[in-house]
Amino acid sequence: MSGSKIAAIDTRMYKEARSASAIVENQLRENSSLVQRIGELLRDRKPQVVLTCARGSSDHAATYGKYLIETFAGIPTASFAPSVSSIYSAKQNMQGAVFLALSQSGASPDLLVSAKAARQAGALVIALVNVVDSPLAELADEVVPLHAGAETSVAATKSYIATLTALAQLVAAWTRNDKLVDALTELPAQLAEAKDLDWQAAVDALTEARNFFVIGRGLGLGIAQEAALKFKETAGLHAESYSAAEVRHGPMAIVDAGFPVLLFTQDDATRTGVDAVVQDFSARDAVVLVAGKSYDCAVNLPSVEGVYAATAPIVLIQSFYIMVNALAVARGYDPDSPPHLRKVTETL
Numbered sequence: 001m002s003g004s005k006i007a008a009i010d011t012r013m014y015k016e017a018r019s020a021s022a023i024v025e026n027q028l029r030e031n032s033s034l035v036q037r038i039g040e041l042l043r044d045r046k047p048q049v050v051l052t053c054a055r056g057s058s059d060h061a062a063t064y065g066k067y068l069i070e071t072f073a074g075i076p077t078a079s080f081a082p083s084v085s086s087i088y089s090a091k092q093n094m095q096g097a098v099f100l101a102l103s104q105s106g107a108s109p110d111l112l113v114s115a116k117a118a119r120q121a122g123a124l125v126i127a128l129v130n131v132v133d134s135p136l137a138e139l140a141d142e143v144v145p146l147h148a149g150a151e152t153s154v155a156a157t158k159s160y161i162a163t164l165t166a167l168a169q170l171v172a173a174w175t176r177n178d179k180l181v182d183a184l185t186e187l188p189a190q191l192a193e194a195k196d197l198d199w200q201a202a203v204d205a206l207t208e209a210r211n212f213f214v215i216g217r218g219l220g221l222g223i224a225q226e227a228a229l230k231f232k233e234t235a236g237l238h239a240e241s242y243s244a245a246e247v248r249h250g251p252m253a254i255v256d257a258g259f260p261v262l263l264f265t266q267d268d269a270t271r272t273g274v275d276a277v278v279q280d281f282s283a284r285d286a287v288v289l290v291a292g293k294s295y296d297c298a299v300n301l302p303s304v305e306g307v308y309a310a311t312a313p314i315v316l317i318q319s320f321y322i323m324v325n326a327l328a329v330a331r332g333y334d335p336d337s338p339p340h341l342r343k344v345t346e347t348l
Helices: 012-018 020-030 032-045 056-073 109-120 135-139 158-175 178-194 200-206 218-235 271-283 312-330
Strands: 049-053 077-079 097-103 124-129 142-145 211-216 238-243 260-264 287-291 299-301
Touching: 012 020, 012 158, 012 312, 020 032, 020 158, 020 178, 020 312, 032 124, 032 142, 032 158, 049 056, 049 109, 056 077, 056 097, 056 158, 056 218, 097 109, 109 124, 109 135, 124 135, 124 158, 158 178, 158 312, 178 312, 200 260, 200 287, 200 299, 200 312, 211 218, 218 238, 218 260, 218 312, 260 271, 260 312, 271 287, 287 312
Parallel strands: 049 077, 049 097, 097 124, 124 142, 211 238, 211 260, 260 287, 287 299
Antiparallel strands: none
């Protein structure tokens, strides 16, 4: 531990995470005509496949994007490995593909090489980026700005939420799905409510923890991946993320009495499977923390009521960020300055 004495409400991470509702409100307004134009372009192009390319938190956002695109647009979506271009220099045929490059900084060398190679291979390159004058933005065919502003804490919070929202707004414009469009209009107010929910029960349960699982499924899997990363980088706590479907294929074997588990759930067709996993963990006397639904056998973390399933993960991760910041401080860490990390990681 770092021995940090900083108060949880004084960290940059806390302040940046709490700014997300205002950022999303501005982002939705500023990008409205832009995403409508890109949505029309995508309908005209009728892509056969979508490839996402990202690292870290942006890659977890891409997981959310995959489920959005596959469920709303019906287009197969896969993660492109940057090393294929940056290390192996392998040539790809991307005719008829859309290449979504997601990056807060727009400066990671391997993403730049991959995006350039994708464009040369015939893909339509769309960059979701916070720094609009970045190298990635310059080489993309289309740019969707995140409008998150400068993010000084090493841990991404507001830029992650802005990336999720940009993906949802883009898919809504592409598919012209009225439910998703309506859900986005309600999102800023829901984020504002979510940032004030009391998740102290999770802080209490996890302050002395050493290992645990974070579980999501479908549209919620990406935030489970993001939460596991944030536990590691801000609170020095080892967490592994799993789909509610996959955790029963092996990882469940190490769960016994007192083992902590955090589950995210949204009100869609994945709920039945999550219900079964909650019961399985409870039967093993695990410490089961759940966000998104209440269970008699779990520690229930409060969530905003009536959120549309496709945007529920965005609202849940807002509450999570406030909690994990407090957990880091409770464990003696400074979440703004994780050891051995820096804001932009340059890999090739």
